[in-house]
Amino acid sequence: MSVIEVKHLSKTFQQKDLKVDALSDINLSIEKGDIYGIIGMSGAGKSTLVRCLNFLERPSDGQVLIDGQDLGALDEKQLRAQRMKIAMIFQNFNLLMQKNAVDNIIFPLQIQGKPRKEARQRAKELLETVGLADKAKSYPSQLSGGQQQRVAIARALACDPSILLCDEATSALDPQTTESILNLLKEINEKMGITIVIITHQMSVIQKICNRVAIIENGHLVEHGNVVDIFNHPKSRAARELILRDATGGGTASFGENAQVDEIREGQKLRIVYSANSAFEPVIANMILQFGHPVNILRANTKNVGGVAKGDMLLQLPDDRELRFKMEDYLKEKGLEIEEVDDDE
Amino acid sequence: MNERVIQMLAEGTVDTVYMTLVSTLFGYIIGLPVGVILTVSDKDGIKPNAVLYRILDVIINIMRSIPFLILLILLIPFTRFLVGKSYGTTATIVPLTISAAPYIARMVESSLKEVSPGVIEAARSMGASNWTIVFRVLLVEAKTSLIVGATITLGTILGYSAMAGTVGGGGLGDIAIRYGYNRWQTDIMLITVALLVILFQIFQMIGMKIASALDHRK
Ligand SMILES: Nc1ncnc2c1ncn2[C@@H]1O[C@H](COP(=O)(O)OP(=O)(O)OP(=O)(O)O)[C@@H](O)[C@H]1O
Numbered sequence: 001m002s003v004i005e006v007k008h009l010s011k012t013f014q015q016k017d018l019k020v021d022a023l024s025d026i027n028l029s030i031e032k033g034d035i036y037g038i039i040g041m042s043g044a045g046k047s048t049l050v051r052c053l054n055f056l057e058r059p060s061d062g063q064v065l066i067d068g069q070d071l072g073a074l075d076e077k078q079l080r081a082q083r084m085k086i087a088m089i090f091q092n093f094n095l096l097m098q099k100n101a102v103d104n105i106i107f108p109l110q111i112q113g114k115p116r117k118e119a120r121q122r123a124k125e126l127l128e129t130v131g132l133a134d135k136a137k138s139y140p141s142q143l144s145g146g147q148q149q150r151v152a153i154a155r156a157l158a159c160d161p162s163i164l165l166c167d168e169a170t171s172a173l174d175p176q177t178t179e180s181i182l183n184l185l186k187e188i189n190e191k192m193g194i195t196i197v198i199i200t201h202q203m204s205v206i207q208k209i210c211n212r213v214a215i216i217e218n219g220h221l222v223e224h225g226n227v228v229d230i231f232n233h234p235k236s237r238a239a240r241e242l243i244l245r246d247a248t249g250g251g252t253a254s255f256g257e258n259a260q261v262d263e264i265r266e267g268q269k270l271r272i273v274y275s276a277n278s279a280f281e282p283v284i285a286n287m288i289l290q291f292g293h294p295v296n297i298l299r300a301n302t303k304n305v306g307g308v309a310k311g312d313m314l315l316q317l318p319d320d321r322e323l324r325f326k327m328e329d330y331l332k333e334k335g336l337e338i339e340e341v342d343d344d345e
Numbered sequence: 346m347n348e349r350v351i352q353m354l355a356e357g358t359v360d361t362v363y364m365t366l367v368s369t370l371f372g373y374i375i376g377l378p379v380g381v382i383l384t385v386s387d388k389d390g391i392k393p394n395a396v397l398y399r400i401l402d403v404i405i406n407i408m409r410s411i412p413f414l415i416l417l418i419l420l421i422p423f424t425r426f427l428v429g430k431s432y433g434t435t436a437t438i439v440p441l442t443i444s445a446a447p448y449i450a451r452m453v454e455s456s457l458k459e460v461s462p463g464v465i466e467a468a469r470s471m472g473a474s475n476w477t478i479v480f481r482v483l484l485v486e487a488k489t490s491l492i493v494g495a496t497i498t499l500g501t502i503l504g505y506s507a508m509a510g511t512v513g514g515g516g517l518g519d520i521a522i523r524y525g526y527n528r529w530q531t532d533i534m535l536i537t538v539a540l541l542v543i544l545f546q547i548f549q550m551i552g553m554k555i556a557s558a559l560d561h562r563k
Pocket residue numbers: 013014015020021022040041042043044045046047048049201
């Protein structure tokens with residue numbers, strides 16, 4: 001049985017005379033132990049979807065089942081009890097500003113009616129888990145963003161949840177801090193067996209820790225499956241766009257990125273995917289030497305993992321059709337997966 | 346200045362402090378819950394209720410638009426019914442409380458609305474009930490702002506209590522009117538004004554000190 005099952009879920013917001021279809025007929029199942037990514041552009045409906053998973057937002061239609069239990073069938077009190085098992089962290093951390101780190105972690109335990117002493121003990125342990133044992137008495141305003149998110153994670157873990165929902169939990173953090181928070185989440189997933197749902201607009205986040213991913217666009221689920229499959233062979237336009245856009249992990253459109261897109265308007269673009277069996281050798285350099293013609297490397301996002309290359313690269317090939325086909329054949333021969341990228345994307 | 350005058354000024358000061366503090370306290374007993382209900386029932390609140398909000402909103406607006414002196418006179422029968430007489434310090438507490446309550450309700454409402462919706466959402470995601478959110482999130486997170494509001498309220502009521510002196514309300518305002526205005530004893534009037542200013546400063550200073558001591562936001 002899936003830990004989370006979403007069936008025909010739709011959500012429509014009524015604003016005066018304006019109707020916004022935030023989600024339309026979403027179907028998903030998330031298994032125990034998954035780190036499930038939900039990715040989409042701004043306004044796609046990601047936050048709405050994740051808020052439907054604990055019924056902070058009531059769906060207009062469809063069902064959400066947690067361990068087989070239909071949330072729509074619960075009364076207010078049962079729903080509150082159920083929410084204690086579904087923890088959540090946020091982009092802006094949402095800590096209580098007037099309480100210090102320990103008291104923030106104690107807060108959900110207090111709601112549950114745990115004895116004060118026991119709660120304090122547990123909070124201390126959790127601070128240790130997230131690596132902030134020395135910050136117990138610090139107030140959120142005295143902590144960095146990454147530290148605040150760690151406190152929020154400790155608070156989320158306080159009630160022994162089986163599910164952790166993360167809504168853009170790393171979007172307000174710099175790349176290094178993002179990395180460390182993602183590592184912490186992965187550790188939590190592995191050690192405690194907590195199923196994690198991660199909402200993000202950055203493919204790099206998905207790539208780093210998720211095993212499965214769903215892509216949503218304008219409230220529709222356009223593609224879902226294993227991260228590796230979708231990363232290597234994206235089918236939907238939205239997926240390709242997200243993969244291409246997320247050049248070096250930044251993700252958010254900036255002036256620099258736009259400038260780059262303008263530069264690469266002409267010439268066929270080619271995306272090379274290094275899948276599991278591509279040896280880490282200077283393929284591109286060798287190709288250039290062999291054909292005596294330069295290619296433009298628009299982006300490279302590869303890693304050497306135990307002698308095997310992982311990641312992808314975006315090339316711009318010469319305008320000459322014949323030469324281009326030869327180069328493509330060369331790359332295929334070397335065991336690389338290639339994919340032509342349309343200019344208008 | 347003779348001893349009798351000093352004695353009178355001392356009593357007047359005590360009366361003024363008494364009226365101000367007790368009226369503020371009663372004002373909060375009424376105004377704080379109303380402010381909470383306003384926050385909770387507003388359209389972005391944790392339990393929206395348009396009808397309830399609208400009713401309270403209208404009542405508060407009407408009460409706040411009645412000038413204090415008029416309210417004082419309008420309430421004479423009610424005050425007499427409640428305290429047995431319509432003049433003196435204890436009697437003045439009635440109109441002071443009634444004019445302070447809607448003002449306080451608004452102050453409380455605006456303080457509670459400063460609490461970030463994200464924090465409320467986080468509490469809801471932990472399974473907090475609306476009661477828990479009110480008592481453990483809204484009132485706690487807004488405490489600094491609430492105390493600043495109480496300080497401002499105290500100053501306002503202090504001013505009103507002096508105004509009540511014009512119709513026999515007791516306290517420093519009463520003395521200022523009786524001696525300064527009716528008997529042309531300007532020196533006594535000036536001293537009462539100075540005392541009011543000093544009281545005001547003390548209230549503000551203490552209130553702001555407490556507020557900043559309790560604030561952990563920076
Ligand atoms: N309470 C609401 N009332 C009306 N419309 C809403 C409400 N919440 C969300 N929407 C609309 O629903 C759509 C999806 O919003 P949502 O916040 O889920 O997007 P998102 O994918 O999380 O975007 P972002 O990446 O910017 O956070 C948007 O068009 C938004 O305007």
